[in-house]
Amino acid sequence: MHAFPATTLSAALAAAFAITGPLAAPAARAQAPAVRPVAYSIPAGPLDAALATFARSAGVLLAYQPELVRGLDSPGLQGSLPPAQALAALLAGTGLQAAVADNGTWTLRRAAGPAAAVRPPASNGAAGTALPEVRVTAQAERDGRTEGTESYTATGPSAAATGLALTLRETPQSVTVMTRQRMDDFHLETLADAMVQTPGVTVSRQSDMTTFHVRGSTANLKVDGNRLLSTGWGWNTHILYTLDDMAEIDRIEVLKGSSGLVSGDGNYGGTINLVRKRPTREFQASVKAGVGSWSSTRADADISGPLNAAGTLRGRLVAAHKDADSFRDRQHNRNSTLYGTLEAELTPDTQLSGGLTYKQRTLRGSSGTTPIQAYSGAGVAVPLTSRSYSNGASWGGYDQESLGLFARLEHRFAGGWTAKLQLARDTVDTPELLIGYLQYALPGQVQYGRYADIDDRNDSISLDVQGPFQLFGRTHDLLVGMGSARARTTLLRGNAAGASLAAAGIVYAEGGGITEPDWRGVAYSNDLFSRKNRYVYATGRFNLADPVKLIVGARVSNYTQRDVTDVAWYNYQMRERGVVTPYAGLVVDVAPNVSVYGSYASIYKPQSAKDAAERTLPPEEGKTYELGAKGELFDRRLNASISHFWMRTDNTAEEVGLNDNGDSIYRAVQGAMRHGYELELSGELARGWQAQGSWVMNSSNLDSASTTPRHQFKLGSSYRFAGGALQGLTLGGGMRWQSAIATSRGTATLRQDAYWLFDLMARYQLDRHLSFTLNVDNAFDKKYFAGVTNFTSQGLFYTWGMPRSVNLSARYDF
Template identity: 85%
Template sequence: MHAFPATSPAAALAAVFAIAGPLAAPAAQAQAATAQPLAYGIPAGPLDAALTAFARTSGVLLAYQPDLVRGLASPGVQGRLAPTQALATLLAGTGLQAAVAENGTWTLRRAAEPAAAARPAAASGAAGAALPEVRVTAQAERDGRTEGTQSYTAAGPSGAATGLALTLRETPQSVSVMTRQRMEDFRLETLADVMVQTPGVTVTRQADMTTFQVRGSSVNLKVDGNRLLSSGWGWNSHIMYSLDDLAEIDRVEVLKGSSGLVNGDGDYGGTVNLIRKRPTREFQASAKASVGSWSAYRADADISGPLNAAGTLRGRLVAAHKDADSFRDRQHNRNSTVYGTLEADLTPDTVLGVGLTYKERALRSATGTTPIQAFSGDGVAVPRMPRGFNIGAPWAGYDQEALGLFARLEHRFASGWTAKLQLARDTVETPDMRIGYLRYALPGQVQYNRYTDIDDRNDSISLDVQGPVQLFGRTHDLLLGAGSARSRTTLLRGSTLVSTLAAAGVDYASGGAGIAKPDWNRLAYSNDLFSRKNRYVYAAGRFNLADPVKLIAGVRVTDYDQDDVTDTGWYNYQLRERGVVTPYGGLVVDVAPNISVYASYASIFQPQSNKDAAERTLPPEEGQTYEIGAKGEFFDKRLNVALSHFWMRTDNTAEEVGLNDNGDSIYRAVQGAMRHGYELELSGELMRGWQAQGSFVMNTSNLDSASTTPEHQFKLGSSYRFAGGALQGLTVGGGLRWQSAISTSRGTATLRQDAYWLFDLMARYQVDRHLSFAVNVDNAFDKKYFSGVTNFTSQGLFYTWGMPRSVNVSARYDF
C-alpha cells in the first residue's frame, strides 16, 4: 500500500485535523468494489455525453480536459461490464486511453502519450502557464457539487422541490442555483450578497435588517436540507443568517413557490437551501486576501483532501475573517468563520460525515430596524439625508457567536436504494444587543432599546430512503422520509426609553454620533420564550408512465406546535396543528431529447401569530402554487434554460392595518390573495469560456402592501475567460440589475423609488496555475437609490439607502 511521505500535502492536512490511523476499508477493498460489473445502456453518440453517462452510472471520479474529447464520437456500451471494460469500450476508436492516478481519479490521455500523463490534469502544466480547464464529471453529476466545475449552472441532482434526486430539467418547479464559481467571480461573500444576484429574489433593506422575498412573499431557510425554524428570520434577521459569511458553502439553491412537500409549514414564496462544501478525494488548498472600499479587509483559506493512504478518510478546513467599515457613518462590522468536516468510507457503500461551523460576528453603530424618516405620521416631509447618514449611536450594536454541528450517515444498497440519516444543531447566542437611535418624528426623539441573553437554537433529525421500484414493466423512483425539527428562542426584552432631542443634547441633522448611553437600570425586562416544533412523515415518487412522460406525486403529514410565552399579554399564545396534509403533484413531458414541458401543484400552510385589533390570533395561512413551464438542457447539459408561468393563491394572509396602544402591529386576514407572474432564466455556458446567469421576472399581487416589492425585475451576471493569445489567463465580466418602481403611502404622502439600473464589473488575471489577481466594482456608476421603503403607519414613512459604488481588489493562491 502506498504511504504518503511526512512532507506531503495529505500529511499536512492530517496534522491539521489531528487524526491518526485509518478509519475505513483499505484501498484494495475499494478497488474490488470498483471492479464489480454494472449494467450499462449508453448509446452511440458524442464522446463527452457518453463519458458523462458512464460516470453517473459507475460512480467513478473522471477528470479530463474538454479539448481532449471535443468532436469525438463513442460507439457506446451495452450490457453488464466492469467499469474498466465499459470505459475501454466507450473509448474504442477515439485514440484515447484511461488511466487511474494514485489518488483514485480516472483520467484520459492520448494512446501515444506516456504513462506520466496519467497525473491529474490540475497538477500538470508548466510554470507561468494559465491553469487549463478541467471538467470533473462524476462528482458534479453524482451529488450536485459545483466547486471545480467553473460553471454558473448545476449539473447534478437536487432535492429542493421534492426530496427526490432530480436535475433542474426533471424538476417540475422553478429552481435557481448560485454556484461556487458564480459566488467567487462576483465576490458574493454573505447570504445577502448572494440573494441580491439570485434570479427572482427581492432583497429589501430596513436599516440593519435584510429580508428576502420570492414572488412577493417571504422565504424559508435550510442548511444542507435541515430546516431552520427560528423566529429570527423576520424581525431578528438583522442579527442572524443574512449577513453570515459563506466561505464554507458550495452552492445556494432557491426553490420558487410553495414547498409543503419538503417543509410542511412555512412561507409560500420559496425556500433557500445553503449546501456546505464537502471534503474532496484529491488534495486542494487555496488562500485569498482582499481589500476594498470603507477599509474592508478579508482573508480566507480552504484546505481539503485525503487523510490516509487509501483516501477513505477525508477532511476539510475553511477559515475566513473580515473587518470592514460601512458607507454609513461610524458603522463597523467584524465577521469570522471556521468550518471543519470529516468524511469516512466505513465500507465501500457507507459514508459517515461529521462537522462543525463556528462563527463570530459583531456590529457597531447599529440602528436596528428603524430606517431614515421621510415623512412624519402626519404626512409632513422630512429633509432627505445623505447616504452616509446614520441615526445609530456609536455604542449601539452587539457581539454574536454561532455554532453549527452536523452528522450525516449515507448508505447505498446493492438494489440501488440509498438511505441518509442527518442530525444537526445550530445555535446563535447574542449576550447583549443595545440600540440607540434618533427619529425626526416631529418633535424629534431619541429611542433606546436593549435585548440581552438572546439564545436561538435549532435541532433537527431526518431519515430519507429512496430508490428504484419495478411496476408494470417500468422502473420508477420512490422516496420515504420522516423527521423532526425544533426551534427555541429565549431572551430578555427591555422596555423602551424615549427622550426628546433637546433632553438628549443632540441635533437630528448630525445623526446619532452624540447619543450618550442611557441608564440601563431604568429598563424593565420581559422574559420571552418562542418555541416551534415540526414533526412529519412524507412520501414522494417519480412514476415512469411512458418513456417521455414522468408523473411526480407526493404527500406530507405534519404535526406543528408553537409556544410563545412572555411577560406581556400581547405575545402570549399557543398554536397546535395536527395531521396537516400538504400534497404535491407534477407532470414532466419530454418533447425533445433536451427539452421538457411541465405542470405542477404545490401547497403549504403557515401557522401565524399575528393578531387583530381584538388580540385574536389569525388562523393559519394557506397557500397553493400552480406552475406551468418549459425547461431545456443545451451544449451537453452545460446550459440550462427555463420559462415558467405561475399562479399563487393564499387565504388568511396577514395584512397590517395599524398599531395598537402598545405600538404593536394590528393585522387583518385577507382571503383569496392572488399573485401571478412569469419567469425566464438561463444559466451556464453560452460558448466555450462564456458563462452567464440571467433572468427576467414579473409578479403581480392584489395586496395593498405589494407596492413595496418590484413588479418587474431583471438580473444578469456574465463572464468570459480568454483561452489563448495575448489575453490568455484573463477573465472579464459584468452584471446588470434592474427593477421597476416601488412605493409606500400614508394619506397624501407617498415615498417612491423609481425604476433603476445597477451595473457591476469584474476582472481576474490568472498569472500562472497558482496565482491570480481580481478586481470587483459594484454599482459602478454610483447610482443613488432606496434599497427599501417602509411604512410604520402612525410613525410615518421611512427609507434605507442602497450601497454606493464600492471597489475590491483581491489575490488568490492555489497550492
C-alpha cells in the first residue's frame, strides 16, 4: 500500500479547511490501541462474523483480505480480555495471526510454520504472489458507512426505523439502502437519479418538479437523521433538495411505511435519510472528470484522512461541479457542491465533529411546475409534442445558494452507554425565480410569474442516549431522546398579466418565443410559511429469549404551523399538542441468519386542506402493519427480504371540486386502505457479482392512486472479472419496469402503458490508480411519460421521460 506522510496530508487539508496555527508535529509512532479489557460474548461460528463482532465491541479498526478468512471458523470468545488477547483467542486454530500497524490498525496474516498449512492461500497466481489491495468493512460494521465496501448492501447498523443501531435483519420494518458503490457504478449524481433506481420508490415528474412516492405516499426527507420539514407550496418543491448533488453522501436509507417514532409528523409512505461521508482514518484521495449527452461536463475531487500524526484529528473535503444542457429545448443547468468536515477525538471516549455543505445551482429555461398539455379543460385533445419540446421561456429559472451546517458530539460512557448531541441548520436562498410558460387551454395563454427573496431554512437539535441494561437475567437495549425541528419560508410572490397565444404571435406546438414582460409595477404578496415540532421519545429492545426480540417505543410531539399569505384560502394557524405515535415490533430468529418479524408503526400529519365550508380537515393519521422475513446470506454479504404490508389512513384529503374562487375543495376519507408486498435483495450473489433488485406491489382504494404504478420491478447488477484476459473489467446493467398509470377528466383519459427501461455500465480498471467508466441510461431510447397530471379545470398534462443518454468518465485514485 502506498503510504503518504502525515505531515503532507496535514498541510494539504489544513489549507483546504483554512485551519490556522501549526499542526501537531509528527510522532515517531501512532498512538497504541487501547489495551483495557473489554467484555465479549462471541459465539463459535464463521470467522468473518466473529471478527466483525470483535471489531465493533473493541472499537478498533481491523483490516484483512476477505479471501484470507473465507471458509474458516472461530471457536468464539466469552469473557473480558484486552484486544490483543481477545483477537488471538478468536484466531486459535485458524492458521492466522494478528499484528498492529503503526497507525493503530489491526491486520491479519498467515502464521509462519505448520499452522500456515491449515488453509491454502486463495490466489490466482503462484504462491507468494501479492494479493490486490482490498478495503475491508470493519469500520462499516461499526457505523454503517458503505464507502469502500464495494457492496450494494449495508453491512452495518441503521437507526432509520427505531433510532436504535440495528442491522437490516434486526429491523422489523422494510429498509432499503443505496450504497456509495451502487451510486458510483450507475452514475447516480442527484437525489432524483438515485431514487429512480431505488427499490420501492416511484419518482413522478411534473415539468421541473420532482416528487418521491413510497407505498403510494409522498416521502419525508432527512439528512443525517435531522428532519427537513417541507414548507411552501408545490411550486417550491422543484427548487428544494430533489435535484441536490450526492457527491458528499455516503448512503441513502429509505424506510418504508410510517415513521412516527423517529419523525413524529409527516407522510406515512416512507422516509428518505441522506447520510454524509465522514473523514477516514487513512489517507485517500480521488479526482474524477466526465462528459456526456447534451454537452454535459462534470468534475469531482475528494480528499480525506488524518490531520495529525496520532490520527485523532481527521478531515475531509469534497468538491463537484457540473454544467449541462437538457434534452428539453433551451434548458441549461449548472451545479456546484463543496463539502468539508472535521472529526476530532477530544478524549478516547469523546468525539466532536462538524462541517458544512455549500451548494450553488442555476437553472435556465424553466417552465416551473406546468407540464405539457394533453387535453384542455373541455376535453379537447392536444397533439403530442416531441420529447425535446419545452413550453418554458428561455429566460425562466433561478440562481440559488444553499448552506448546510452541522455539528455532532458523541460520548461513550461505561457499561456500553452512549450519548449523541446533534445540531443542524440548512438554508436555501433563491433571490429570484422567473417563470414563463405556454398553456394550450382554450384560448391558449402565455403565463408569467415572479417570486423574489425566497428564503428557506430548517433548524434542528436532538439529544439521544442509549445503551444496554440488565433485567430478569438478560441484556436489553434502551434509547431515550428529545429534540426540536423548525422550518420557515418567506418570499414575495407576484404575477405579470398574461396574454393570448395569438396576441403573442406564438404557436403552442412550436414552443419558445416567449418575451420577458416588464416586471415593474407588479404587485407582490408577502408570504410566510412556518412549522415547528418538539418531541420526546423512547425505544426499548427487549431480549425475551435468545431468538426473540421485542421492540416497543413511543413519541410525544407538539406541532405548530403558521402560514400567512394574501390569499385567504392559504392562511393557517394550526396547533397539535401531546400527539402520541406508538411503535411495536417483534423479531424472531428462525435460523442463525434468518428472521421473521411483525410490526406496527404510526404517524400523524396536520393538514391545511379545507372542505366546502372552508374548515380545515383534522390531522391525517397513518398506521402501517407489516409482516415479513429477512435473511443475511453468504456470510452476511447478501441481504434478502419479503414483506407484506397494510396501511390504513383516516382523514385523508381527497379533492372533490372547486369553490367559487377556483380553489380546491377536499373531503376527509376515512379508512383509506393501501396494501401490498415487497421482495428485495441486495449484495453479493457470488464473488465479484453485486446486485440490488425488488418487486413491489401497491394497491389503494383512492382514485388519486392511479397516477402511481401498482406494480414495479427494479434490478441493478454488476460483475467484476477477477482474472484472465478480462481482469480489471466490470460490466453491469439495470432494468426497470412499471405497470400502467393514468388520469382522467370527464371522458378524456391520459394513460401511460406499462414499460421497460434498460441501463448499461462498463468500467475498466487500467491500474490501481486509473479507471474509465461508461454509462448508458435508457439504452433502447424508450419514449414514455415520467408523470401525468390532472389540473382539473385546466386539463390533463404529461412530462416526457429522459431519452437515451451516454456518459464517459475517468477516475484517478491516489
